[in-house]
Structure formats: structure tokens, C-alpha cells
Amino acid sequence: KNEVEQSPQNLTAQEGEFITINCxxxxxxxxxxxxxxxxxxxxxxxxxxxxxKKKHGRLIATINIQEKHSSLHITASHPRDSAVYIxxxxxxxxxKLIFGTGTRxxxxx
Amino acid sequence: xxxxxxxxxxxxxxxxxxxxxSCSQTLNHNVMYWYQxxxxxxxxxxxxxxxxxxxxEADTPDNFQSRRPNTSFCFLDIRSPGLGxxxxxxxxxxxxxxxNTEAFFGQxxxxxxx
Numbered sequence: 411k412n413e414v415e416q417s418p419q420n421l422t423a424q425e426g427e428f429i430t431i432n433c434x435x436x437x438x439x440x441x442x443x444x445x446x447x448x449x450x451x452x453x454x455x456x457x458x459x460x461x462x463k464k465k466h467g468r469l470i471a472t473i474n475i476q477e478k479h480s481s482l483h484i485t486a487s488h489p490r491d492s493a494v495y496i497x498x499x500x501x502x503x504x505x506k507l508i509f510g511t512g513t514r515x516x517x518x519x
Numbered sequence: 520x521x522x523x524x525x526x527x528x529x530x531x532x533x534x535x536x537x538x539x540x541s542c543s544q545t546l547n548h549n550v551m552y553w554y555q556x557x558x559x560x561x562x563x564x565x566x567x568x569x570x571x572x573x574x575x576e577a578d579t580p581d582n583f584q585s586r587r588p589n590t591s592f593c594f595l596d597i598r599s600p601g602l603g604x605x606x607x608x609x610x611x612x613x614x615x616x617x618x619n620t621e622a623f624f625g626q627x628x629x630x631x632x633x
Contacts, residue, residue: 451626453624455624
């Protein structure tokens with residue numbers, strides 16, 4: 411069964427803290443996407459990865475194919491990072507993206 | 520510049536009154552998707568178009584229809600909205616159906632049914 415689990419569901423942090431959000435999935439994948447959704451709804455694609463690690467500014471995404479696990483890290487967190495972060499997986503046996511339920515992050519000054 | 524544009528951002532409709540949500544893209548992508556997202560839930564795929572080929576999810580209610588008159592535009596029609604259809608509706612595009620291509624999302628339309 412194609413399943414995606416994220417943890418934690420909710421996360422609060424003080425400005426400057428290092429943040430880690432986790433995503434686990436059940437079977438083989440074509441790619442894994444990390445998405446950011448701000449209040450008001452719009453979704454922005456942060457990363458798409460199928461192996462290794464990607465970095466963009468203060469954001470780092472890693473994936474371990476053997477362990478079926480990915481992490482999104484935010485270094486030096488800032489209140490503007492407050493959003494819902496969603497892991498979405500393209501499983502090898504389907505064309506569709508399967509979404510996790512998201513991690514709601516709040517960063518306080 | 521916005522590449523996937525949804526209109527309107529907020530839509531209020533009466534119970535049972537047909538409503539149409541709009542999505543346009545400037546990316547010339549083959550695939551356009553419509554998702555429904557209820558509060559604190561993951562987006563749920565309703566249907567997608569690959570070019571002119573329409574693909575409906577098995578559990579999408581008949582109340583939801585879609586049209587894609589050309590590459591750039593895709594519409595979501597809700598024939599008789601019920602209170603349970605209140606949600607954020609997200610449009611997305613991708614170059615093709617492979618999960619290895621990036622998806623681009625619109626800002627969403629928040630639908631309220633009164």
C-alpha cells in the first residue's frame with residue numbers, strides 16, 4: 411500500500427533554532443517532493459529529489475532510499491519560515507503524488 | 520511572476536448553486552491537476568488532464584466535473600455544491616505524469632458554501 415507519514419504533526423521553535431521534519435514512505439518511489447504551504451493556501455515546491463541531498467539557502471533536504479526516509483532541515487529558523495511543510499511522494503507503481511498530512515511549523519521571535 | 524493562476528482566490532456560493540473555479544498556466548505543461556484540501560488534511564486528487572485526456576479518480580463524486588478547453592486553461596465545475604464541499608481547491612501543473620517532474624501549484628481558491 412502506498413503510504414506517506416510525516417512527523418511531527420506540529421512543531422514550534424524559537425528563532426534561530428535548527429528544524430528537522432521527517433517523512434517516511436512505504437514502498438519504492440520515483441521521487442519525493444517537499445512543499446511549503448503558507449496560511450491562505452498557496453503551495454510552493456521546495457525540493458524534488460530521488461537520491462542524496464539538496465540545499466537551497468537555509469533549507470536542506472535529504473533522502474535515504476534504503477530506509478525509505480527523507481528529512482527537511484531548516485537552519486537558523488526565522489518567523490517567516492512558519493508554514494505547513496508537506497512531503498509528497500511519487501511511488502514507482504503509480505503516476506500520482508501521494509501527500510503526507512503536513513507538519514505545521516511555527517517559529518517565534 | 521505567477522505561472523499557475525487560480526481565480527477567484529475566494530468564492531462564496533449558495534448550497535446547490537453551480538460554481539466554476541478557474542485555473543490558467545503559462546508553463547505550457549501537459550498535465551493539469553485539481554486537488555481538494557479540507558482543513559488540516561492533505562490535498563486529495565480529484566482528477567487530472569494529460570493534454571486532452573481526462574482522468575477521474577475513482578472516489579471523486581459525480582458532482583465534480585472538469586473542462587480543459589485548451590492547454591492553458593482548466594476549469595473545475597461543481598454542479599450542486601453541498602456544505603461538505605467547502606474546502607481549498609488547488610490547481611497544479613507538471614510537464615508530464617512522471618513523479619520525476621516538478622509540480623507547480625496555484626494559490627488556491629477557498630470555497631465557502633452557505
